[in-house]
Amino acid sequence: DTEVTQTPKHLVMGMTNKKSLKCEQHMGHRAMYWYKQKAKKPPELMFVYSYEKLSINESVPSRFSPECPNSSLLNLHLHALQPEDSALYLCASSQVPGQGRDGELFFGEGSRLTVL
């Protein structure tokens, strides 16, 4: 199984809503990532979890709250978002760097978020 599964595929939310994006992988990867991608732009790193602990937060606003409940799951909790937060949110996983094929990230298909 070499898939990273993201749900939902599409999400529309108002600025006062609370919602969550979910990501799951069963490749035994112990590093998981959230990236944000705007149209016609490259993915931008938001968060990295290593062994279920947050290791990188790229100065992401607190209205985005990541959570890694176990080694297979990664969530992104959303609250009080702004219209400019509308984007494709990509989850990825990899082996822990230094312990195998360094750097190769396996991406999900993304959750397309629209904030009204």
Added chain:
Amino acid sequence: GESVGLHLPTLSVQEGDNSIINCAYSNSASDYFIWYKQESGKGPQFIIDIRSNMDKRQGQRVTVLLNKTVKHLSLQIAATQPGDSAVYFCAETGGGSNYKLTFGKGTLLTVNP
């Protein structure tokens, strides 16, 4: 190549031709490079990688060339097919315990039948 503003660099080729997509990077400490392909509505998909101790690596129909002197990376696709139409991103990392994979701006490849 580099893009300006919101415009994605584009490359248009005829089916069966060879394609060359270029990427410049700025971090001298980068030691691992990956090319990803992203089709419309999908997540990025790994194509090929190369470490900084190499200058060329070949896969099936694809070749990556690395020139560390000028910090330049290229992806060559042989006998380009309509299914190759996508946005191609180069990405680099400092390796070791560095989790941070940084993506280049991307190039839109269109293959005309």
